[in-house]
Amino acid sequence: MLRSVILAAARSSRIERLVATTPATRAVVDRFVAGTTVDDALRVTRALVADGLTVTLDHLGEDTLSAEHAAAARDEYLGLLSALADAGLTPAAEVSVKLSALGQRFDEKLARDLAAEICAAAQRAGTTVTLDMEDHTTTDSTLDILAELRRDVPTTGVAVQAYLRRTEADCRELSGPGSRVRLCKGAYAEPESVAYQSRLEVDKSYVRCLNLLMAGEGYPMLATHDPRLIAIGQERAKWYDRAPDEFEFQMLYGVRPAEQRRLVAEGYTVRVYVPYGTQWYGYLMRRLAERPANLAFFLRALRSRR
Numbered sequence: 001m002l003r004s005v006i007l008a009a010a011r012s013s014r015i016e017r018l019v020a021t022t023p024a025t026r027a028v029v030d031r032f033v034a035g036t037t038v039d040d041a042l043r044v045t046r047a048l049v050a051d052g053l054t055v056t057l058d059h060l061g062e063d064t065l066s067a068e069h070a071a072a073a074r075d076e077y078l079g080l081l082s083a084l085a086d087a088g089l090t091p092a093a094e095v096s097v098k099l100s101a102l103g104q105r106f107d108e109k110l111a112r113d114l115a116a117e118i119c120a121a122a123q124r125a126g127t128t129v130t131l132d133m134e135d136h137t138t139t140d141s142t143l144d145i146l147a148e149l150r151r152d153v154p155t156t157g158v159a160v161q162a163y164l165r166r167t168e169a170d171c172r173e174l175s176g177p178g179s180r181v182r183l184c185k186g187a188y189a190e191p192e193s194v195a196y197q198s199r200l201e202v203d204k205s206y207v208r209c210l211n212l213l214m215a216g217e218g219y220p221m222l223a224t225h226d227p228r229l230i231a232i233g234q235e236r237a238k239w240y241d242r243a244p245d246e247f248e249f250q251m252l253y254g255v256r257p258a259e260q261r262r263l264v265a266e267g268y269t270v271r272v273y274v275p276y277g278t279q280w281y282g283y284l285m286r287r288l289a290e291r292p293a294n295l296a297f298f299l300r301a302l303r304s305r306r
């Protein structure tokens, strides 16, 4: 219930203005977001890579409504990729891209063309792109665009969401050679007709999808902070005889950093999803919705500044 309310607020520009202009918001944003500029992104990436972690960088922004803004998002990624290569941070750092930032909502072909430019630039920079997955109305379009992008750049990856009823079938389709698939639980408010609603059902779906990906021929990327699912991932890796470079764990910047380092110390590959940029509102609200403790932290910060 609380989760749906926060996710509904994530779509309200009135609440966005209220949250963005509250000074105490900064402390909470800083926990989950690397900063606003490419230099901030590089600084945080360098520190994580020095600790043995790998990184996927997300330039914040979604639901772009003009071709001009979509082209600006493409330019931001092209600049980021060349800065990463110049700093010697590829292939340790790759990029995550939301197709809605590239115009998917109003012009699918434009989004595909701009994404193709980003994938080609990533390939030149010696690294990869992973497409984020957004709400369920975009899933078919995102998977179609992925298939087209992979014709030229086969290393292009995609996120899939265990809460969607369709995802087990998608994982079966996506478990072929060279396929890079990030398995997450899913962060949007979805209706029962398309998504499991209970935590138990989502977790069970996650395990079924994890089994398919680990048994397949692709490269599974297990994006979760859930200790039980991490343990199941470790166990399945042994079962399917996957070496540490044949799959990876992924977690969000600012969430369970000690666990990220513990897994690295045990020899696992761990990638941290690092968002940067000024358009952090939707991202922050999804993080607050995931965990009541984050909301409490946010409300405490607001109270203490009054």
Ligand code: FDA
Residues within 6 Å of the ligand: 131, 132, 133, 134, 159, 161, 182, 184, 185, 186, 187, 188, 223, 224, 225, 226, 227, 250, 251, 252, 255, 256, 272, 273, 286, 287, 288, 290, 291, 294
């Ligand atoms: P769950 O929410 O059950 O949390 C398990 C435990 O992890 C919690 O008890 C807590 O300890 C910790 N935890 C989880 N979230 C936390 C938070 N925000 N703050 C503090 N602690 C937290 N979603 C999507 O729809 N599309 C996408 O493309 C992506 N991409 C993506 C990339 C990466 C690398 C990650 C890690 C996650 C995503 N997600 C995503 C988000 C994902 O769908 C999901 O909402 C979150 O990862 C939370 O789910 P968990 O699997 O961590 O489990």
